[in-house]
Amino acid sequence: MSHQLPDIDPQETAEWIDSFDAVVDAEGRPRARFLLMKLLERARAMQVDFPATVSTPYVNTIPQDQEPWFPGDEYVERRIRAYIRWNAAAMVSRANYRSEGIGGHLATYASSASLYEVGFNHFFRGKSDGGFGDLVYFQGHGSPGIYARAFVEGRLTEDQLDHFRQEVSGRGLPSYPHPRLLPEFWEYPTVSMGLGGLCAIYQAHAARYLLQREIVDTSASRIWAFLGDGELDEVESIGALGVAGREHLDNLIFVVNCNLQRLDGPVRGNGKVIQEAEATFRGAGWNVIKVIWGSKWDELLARDIDGVLLDKMNTTPDGEFQKYATESGAYIREHFFGPDPRLRRLVEHLSDADLQALPRGGHDYRKLYAAYKLATEQVGQPTVILAKTVKGWTLGPEIEARNATHQIKKMTKAQLLALRDRLYLQEEIPDEALDAEQPPYYRPPEGSPAHEYLSGRRKVLAGPLPSRVVRAVTHYALPDDKAFSDMFAGSGAQAASTTMAFARLLRNLARDPALGRYVAPIVPDEARTFGLEPLIAESKIYAPEGQRYTPVDSDLILRYAEDRKGQILQEGITEAGAMATFIALATSYATWGRPMLPIYLFYSMFGFQRIGDLAWLLGDIRGRGILAGCTAGRTTLQGEGLQHDDGHSPLLASVNPAAHIYDPAFAYEIGVIMHDAVTRIMGPEPEDRFWYLTLYNENYPMPPLPTGDAGDVVRAGVLRGMYRFAEPAEVPDGTNRRATLLFSGPMWQVAMEARAMLAADWGVSADAWSVTSYTELREDALSVERANRLHPHAERAVPYVTRALADGTGPVVAVTDYLRAVPDQVARWVPRPFVSLGTDGFGRSDTRAALRRFFEVDAAHLVVAVLSELADTGDAKRDEVAEAIGRYEIDADSADPWTD
């Protein structure tokens, strides 16, 4: 602050302050504010550094005299916009006439039509010139307008529009931007509020990463994200703004449709959402362009010599502005201009009709054009355009700016007639056309001026959009077994964790001569925890500015290395941000025609649980890549406690239809799974799926992959979900009692210990299976079950899990470091008595041994479970069970561990 600086000329300072006081006294605060603004402008021009002010008056950022020439044909553009507005409203109405309750939105697009049309006619670049075009994130609820434009362009048929929100037939249009369901059209899902903005920021960041690493020249593409003003309340919308500011992402433009309303009512009835957003964005280093007032206000502002209009604009809350949008000109004269005679005089020459028609900037394409142009010319900063609009604009007084507007899905004939008149479509849509129950669509015929203009503009701008294109790529030479050989060889006597094994494999992949360059390791602030220090030193962290300091560990081999061309994306403590980067790279095969292999390692508890909705988006957007949940397992992670102990991520992941989920125990299982995943992501027939592996920090010697045929059997089993790890144990002098133990991950030790105890002490011979994926087993079983149900005469097929367990006898007991619901996924296909032990409940801090005893997943509990099952079938005595409980000092009367 200034008071901490010495004042070298107090007299001069006092003179300045006196003059300022005099202005306030004599001419008022508005004049004083004006002078200050002028001084600041002057300071900037003279390169006198001054911290950016976070907010500016409630007027357009671009003054009228600095607006560029509008190069379009205003008349034709207005006609085109009218057609699109009409078709969007007709499509939603028709869908709801035919299928009551099918839904859709009229008001969002109605408020944003000009925001899109200026983009479509003048800025958004397509891909038909062989480039990548612009990446446009359309506001989800505005989808009707985007479909309507595609229809007017001739890209969608009437039949398709008539199947809006009716997708099951196969020819329908998804409600919102869903590439999963309309993959030739939609590119970027946005409808879960906040995710569009977040993903756009990291898309821009990933584009720079690809550029700096000279993998793809992304420099000609801009990323545009259209957001709602209500949507800005989502932490995801604004939480990453600083990334864009810090990295100077001038390839990024946000357009916020500030219609002042969200679903229920005003966004900031008592405040000003545009001013608030301006401060937020500016503070994060963005260039902010406000488009508040339409051209007709310019003349009033020019005559506002004493600043009363500006003051009124600055002090009127959004709730009032919303009300003015629903009121008559007389009301506006009375309430907005009325109280102050100077203001009233300012609009004396305007009729009430004129006052009602004073438009907002977001409906004025000249103002918007100026804003977009400036935004695209901005260097060194991302830009946000805050455009003020009316929600439901042109849809008539019963819909426009009403609190219920978001939820209106259907228009009456009278409302449609009024809309038709408002859009001057009497010729195209004659009265009789509205006699039918459903309003007609209108497409300007080929050769008409509108059609010519529309297609001409899109031709100049390299074709239509949205348009999702998956280009044929020359495929990479896939890494051979060598990259995986460390995994298959085992670790000898040396103890290692699966996380360490994975880190080693990652390093091998990054070093691979063909594929290595395309491997993108992503971490939030946890690389050390996962043993990635060698990778950091070797592959370096991506830092757009390089490393402009001497790192504290520069004299060490494993130093913290940052580089402009760094390969590792260390995204800081933001799982959502890291996931958004992952999503951008997981779809680079489509966006940039260049498949990447993103591998995102995170603390497993802070994975699906924290960013589950982004994982869902990853499935929607057809992302390909590998997620690794490290420090997994409710008892394997010792000491950390309840908020850290992941006992459920495989279950959370299992709800995502695009996920392949694996829970490997050994390095060679990781090798097999990763080899398969890399082939299926980067190979000639890539799948639009992603992999999730759970990795642990418990150290034990890693066994080698068996060689020869046995190795092949293991490899196949690992991928299908289970294989026999240990044959039935030799029983010294015992009975022929049998059992099967199923384990996953580090619980293999518990299973093997129990197997030995069962053989030595209880005369039970158990075999042990590694279950690498209950979800893969379940998917297979569900498919078989369905096929059997629907083909009653065909030979009965048998699920893999049933076949695998068919040739043993005795009970099957599964032990997992997750909820029992994980193994229970396959319960109904296990052909023998089945029980599972797992870690239901809240985690705790303690040692592994104490935790496994507490959660009843240690070897003793496994033995008791087997004996208890045997007793149920008469193959063991109840006394034996009681004896085991006593011998292992199990407290049978303690409370269930999952109840507290």
Ligand SMILES: Cc1ncc(C[n+]2csc(CCOP(=O)(O)OP(=O)(O)O)c2C)c(N)n1
């Ligand atoms: C995460 C999430 N929460 C809630 C919704 C439901 N929703 C859909 S639109 C909407 C209001 C949108 O308001 P705004 O962002 O201002 O957009 P507008 O339609 O006004 O342009 C809400 C709450 C959603 N789609 N996503």
Ligand SMILES: [Mg+2]
């Ligand atoms: Mg809104």
